Amino acid sequence: MSKKVGPLSFETAGPGEMAFDKPYSEATAQIIDQEVVKYGMSKKVGPLSFETAGPGEMAFDKPYSEATAQIIDQEVRDMVNAALTRTRELLLSKREDIEKVAQRLLEREILSREDMIEMLGKRPFAEKQTYEEMVSGTGGLDEDTQLPKGLKDWNKEKNPQPAEQ
Known part of the structure; x- marks a missing residue:
């Protein structure tokens, strides 16, 4: 029996096992790859940023060695597995x-x-502010929403040039 909500299902396949749809784990891997390669958010690779081809662009050479590529690949795999493990634990708990x-x-x-x-x-x-405090003063349908005089024509050109003929 399976109860499926979005990409997660609580299946009876095995103790503590859950199924994640493949597109979601691929998207996770792409995000983590960007964290490691583009933003330098990896302990193993360090705070380095490598400029790589974007979506739809052709990539002929990577701006790093094959050894670094292997470290990056392993780090991405480790981070994806850690994220999936943490997600499973959280959802099961x-x-x-x-x-x-x-x-x-x-x-x-x-x-x-x-x-x-x-x-x-x-x-x-503890909440920093209550919901009521957060939404108080946000107004209603009968509120005057006209711009102040100083902002009346904020989006219009000040001294339009006459069209040349």
Whole structure:
């Protein structure tokens, strides 16, 4: 039996096993590859940035050696596996809550903040401001939304040049 929601399914294939669709892990690998190669966010490779071909561009040479390419490939694999492991652990530890929310979404389609608190309880950390404080003063449909005089023609050219003839 399988309960599938998006790319994740809680399958009975094996103890603690879940299936992830291949396109999602490929996208994860592409993002992590950018973290390592372009943004230097890797402990093994270090804070280096290699300019590589973008999507749809032809790449003839990589700006690094074959040895560095192997280190990058291994680092990307390790980071993808760590991310998938962490995701599985998180989803399995929160499985009951996920199923509550999924069931309620099937019933109602739209959930309010109060629905979430009812199902999951209050947040485990103090909020910097309440929801009411955050949305207070945001106005309503009857609010005057006209621009102040100083900004009236902000998007118009100040001294339009007459068209040459």
